[in-house]
Amino acid sequence: MMKVVDRMLDWENAGKINLLNKGYPLRAPQLLFRKIEDTEVATQMEKLRKGIMSTTPETPAQTEPTPAPSNKAEIQFDDFAKVELKTGRILTAEKVEKADKLLKLQVDLGTETRTIVSGIAQHFDPAAIVGKQVTVVTNLAPRKMRGIESNGMILMATDAAGKLHFLQTDDTVEPGSLIS
Numbered sequence: 001m002m003k004v005v006d007r008m009l010d011w012e013n014a015g016k017i018n019l020l021n022k023g024y025p026l027r028a029p030q031l032l033f034r035k036i037e038d039t040e041v042a043t044q045m046e047k048l049r050k051g052i053m054s055t056t057p058e059t060p061a062q063t064e065p066t067p068a069p070s071n072k073a074e075i076q077f078d079d080f081a082k083v084e085l086k087t088g089r090i091l092t093a094e095k096v097e098k099a100d101k102l103l104k105l106q107v108d109l110g111t112e113t114r115t116i117v118s119g120i121a122q123h124f125d126p127a128a129i130v131g132k133q134v135t136v137v138t139n140l141a142p143r144k145m146r147g148i149e150s151n152g153m154i155l156m157a158t159d160a161a162g163k164l165h166f167l168q169t170d171d172t173v174e175p176g177s178l179i180s
Helices: 005-010 038-052 077-081
Strands: 085-095 103-109 113-118 133-137 142-146 149-150 156-158 164-166
Touching: 113 149, 133 149
Parallel strands: none
Antiparallel strands: 085 103, 085 133, 103 113, 142 149, 156 164
16 A cells, blocks of 8 residues: 555655645654764774874884775786787877877887877877887777877876876886886
8 A cells, every 4th residue: 555655755746845734744754874983983094094194204104005996807917918018219299180188109119110199198298208218008909099090008107196107117228128
């Protein structure tokens, strides 16, 4: 048997303002969420302090810092082993027409030169990165972006401020050197 309260929640009653008469008895109120005790809050805050603030200027770290959680699925070693990484050198860089974020790069990989389209235009002046040593994923399937076929991916690191950095070796190595 459908109660009056249930019928008030039907779609055709949406927006009506006089669904309840004066003095209509309502159900007893129920909590939507359980009460969180102060001791539970204090325990969680202490866990956060230990994980986030493992070092302070006054005291050295007593435990290893907790790594930031990854938002990517875990993969097996065999999956990672499929990725081919090589060093490259940017020969030319130019902005892609009608694209604020894209640069078209010609990258020397030792035995070949590849066109790679990279979304780094807002971070780098094209002229400033010519000659830069880079790390390239070379066995990525080609992908067309703005009508240009990209044949690889330049690996970058992003710092806490959102600034991009090229991944490169300490010493200059020949373009096409395998990274393992």
